[in-house]
Amino acid sequence: MIYSAKNKVNYKSNEDEQKNENNMSEGMAIGMCLGTAVGIALGKENIATGMSIGMLLGMIIGMNSKK
Numbered sequence: 001m002i003y004s005a006k007n008k009v010n011y012k013s014n015e016d017e018q019k020n021e022n023n024m025s026e027g028m029a030i031g032m033c034l035g036t037a038v039g040i041a042l043g044k045e046n047i048a049t050g051m052s053i054g055m056l057l058g059m060i061i062g063m064n065s066k067k
Contacts, residue, residue, distance in 0.1 A: 023062040031058015 035054015039047040 021067045023065050023067060024059055025062070027058035027060075027062020027065070028055050029058070031055045031061070034058070 031054040032051055033054070035050040035052070035057075036047060037050075038054065039050025042050065
């Protein structure tokens with residue numbers, strides 16, 4: 001009886017995780033690449049700033065888009 005109750009709880013948590021899936025990691029990766037490109041275009045000293053801003057913007061966009 002305890003085993004079946006535990007399985008139901010685990011099943012529900014897995015179901016909730018599947019509902020909340022988003023593209024955060026993909027957005028971060030694409031944003032980091034684009035931010036690096038913009039940082040290089042603006043000057044070699046701006047690479048770190050462009051990368052961090054691009055990663056944050058990509059993460060925000062990825063979190064708001066559903067799979």
